[in-house]
């Protein structure tokens with residue numbers, strides 16, 4: 001089984017896959033007379049297809065055991081999907097570029113505590129994977145008619161490891 005070790009997620013190394021949702025970017029400015037700072041335009045929510053609209057939901061995810069046997073990734077053909085953690089804990093992010101016939105090799109990242117991600121429409125990704133304990137997330141994705149879920153089961157599984165020292 002191919003072994004993949006997750007690497008720390010940064011704006012730079014995740015840029016080819018999607019958007020990072022945190023306060024580490026440069027696009028921020030004061031609002032409300034200086035009583036608040038807005039971290040602006042971190043990601044775009046995409047919603048296409050019949051009766052499409054952008055949804056804001058919450059998800060309580062249960063943790064996965066590691067090393068993880070990754071057998072499947074999914075994508076959403078009609079819209080993007082963002083996961084913003086409501087607690088300052090890292091979670092695992094799996095993404096793939098498009099391959100010749102389905103997803104390419106998986107790339108595994110571990111977020112910084114509190115960091116969220118946005119998968120653009122049709123980005124292959126692993127399902128939500130908390131680490132160590134249950135974690136709540138805000139989810140921004142697409143609602144509407146039609147099937148917005150496409151799954152791909154790999155012909156061979158991948159063994160996903162967390163970096164040494166991850167809780």
Ligand SMILES: NC(=O)N[C@@H](O)C(=O)O
Nearest residue numbers: 074081125126127128139
């Ligand atoms: N179905 C759902 O809300 N979540 C998945 O799409 C996922 O990416 O975890």
Ligand code: NI
Nearest residue numbers: 074076081127
């Ligand atoms: Ni998804």
